[in-house]
Amino acid sequence: MISRVAKIETTELLLYYMNRSSLSINAHELVTALRTPFVMGFVFAISVLLALPETSLSKEVPVLARLLLSLFSTALFLGLATAAVRIAALFAAEGDWDRLHLCVISTPSAIVVAILTQTAQLLLLGIPIERDVLLTQIVITLVFWELVFFILIYFYTPALIQQRRNSPPAPVAASPSLSIGGKPIAPSSLLRIQTNGRQLQLHFADQIGAATANLRDVLPILQPYGMLVHRRHWVSFAQLGPIHRQGRTLIMTTRAGAQVPISRDRRKDIEAMLQGPSAP
Numbered sequence: 001m002i003s004r005v006a007k008i009e010t011t012e013l014l015l016y017y018m019n020r021s022s023l024s025i026n027a028h029e030l031v032t033a034l035r036t037p038f039v040m041g042f043v044f045a046i047s048v049l050l051a052l053p054e055t056s057l058s059k060e061v062p063v064l065a066r067l068l069l070s071l072f073s074t075a076l077f078l079g080l081a082t083a084a085v086r087i088a089a090l091f092a093a094e095g096d097w098d099r100l101h102l103c104v105i106s107t108p109s110a111i112v113v114a115i116l117t118q119t120a121q122l123l124l125l126g127i128p129i130e131r132d133v134l135l136t137q138i139v140i141t142l143v144f145w146e147l148v149f150f151i152l153i154y155f156y157t158p159a160l161i162q163q164r165r166n167s168p169p170a171p172v173a174a175s176p177s178l179s180i181g182g183k184p185i186a187p188s189s190l191l192r193i194q195t196n197g198r199q200l201q202l203h204f205a206d207q208i209g210a211a212t213a214n215l216r217d218v219l220p221i222l223q224p225y226g227m228l229v230h231r232r233h234w235v236s237f238a239q240l241g242p243i244h245r246q247g248r249t250l251i252m253t254t255r256a257g258a259q260v261p262i263s264r265d266r267r268k269d270i271e272a273m274l275q276g277p278s279a280p
Contacts, residue, residue: 030085031082031085031086033152034078034081034082034085034152035078035082039152040078043074043078043148044071044074044075046148047070047071047073047074048067048070048071050070050144051063051066051067051069051070052066052067057133057136057137060125060127061121061125061127062125065121065124065125069117069120069121072117072120073113073114073116073117073141076112076113076116076117077109077110077113077141077145080108080109080112080113081105081106081109081145084104084105084108084109085105088104088105102146102149103146106142106145106146106149107142109145110138110141110142110145111138113141114134114137114138114141115134117137118133118134118137178218178221178222179221180200180202180211180213180218180221181200181211181212181213181218182211182212183209183211185202187222187224187225187236188225189204189205190202190203190204190225190226190236191203191204191205191235191236191239191254191256191258192226192233192234192235192236192239192254192258192260193215193218193222193233193234193235194232194233195214195215195232195233195234196232198212198213198214199211199212200212200213200215200218203256203258205256215228215232215234219234222234225237226239227240227266227269227270227273228266229252229260229261229262229263229266229270230260230261230262230263230266231263233260233261235252235254235260237273238255239254239255239256239258240252240254240255240270240273240274241253241254241255241274242274243262243267243270243271249261250262250263250264250267252270
């Protein structure tokens with residue numbers, strides 16, 4: 001049985017933004033990006049710079065207290081956002097959905113952060129909580145983190161993901177057989193998998209089999225032998241082939257001649273895999 005942690009590690013979320021744009025990203029990779037020293041240092045530095053000027057919302061708060069409260073709110077939001085991504089990935093792995101509006105993560109986190117920050121200000125400095133100030137703080141926190149997420153996901157995370165995916169995988173001992181849906185499968189003979197909900201179509205060189213399982217559940221045990229090229233298609237490393245465009249759709253022709261759709265965000269990974277490791 002695949003553990004819940006393993007499901008979270010491989011779950012891909014399709015993040016939607018307020019402007020209706022979307023981006024597919026692995027939940028584990030997003031959490032890892034949030035926790036990198038570069039991102040944390042950048043966010044904490046920005047929060048310190050924003051806390052230095054005195055504003056109408058903080059005119060009664062000493063500068064040292066503003067800095068401490070800003071660092072507190074930043075650390076709190078990072079923790080809450082990371083937990084929210086993991087919870088969303090867990091629900092996605094348990095269910096049959098993978099779409100998530102980013103505001104589902106950022107809005108509750110911003111509300112909790114603003115309330116706790118204002119509460120800390122009340123306890124430490126005796127400044128009462130005013131409704132208008134609290135609402136303004138929620139809006140400011142939400143806008144700030146929406147901008148951080150935008151920069152992180154669109155500019156930093158893709159480069160981080162590409163760097164890690166291009167790294168040669170660690171050697172693993174080949175297993176004589178795998179169990180997919182309760183059926184023993186020889187990984188060397190498995191060419192590709194196509195899924196429709198909880199029904200898997202297993203393609204071999206001389207036959208096509210079927211298994212009742214969720215593709216997300218079996219991805220951890222398949223990781224040493226192939227890659228997910230589309231939300232509904234897994235292909236073994238030995239079967240990866242050239243990619244061409246068919247209308248607005250990207251199609252890969254496998255070594256066995258099958259036509260498989262390719263996700264746009266997976267194209268570079270497949271082409272890098274076909275080219276092999278870069279020379280030092």
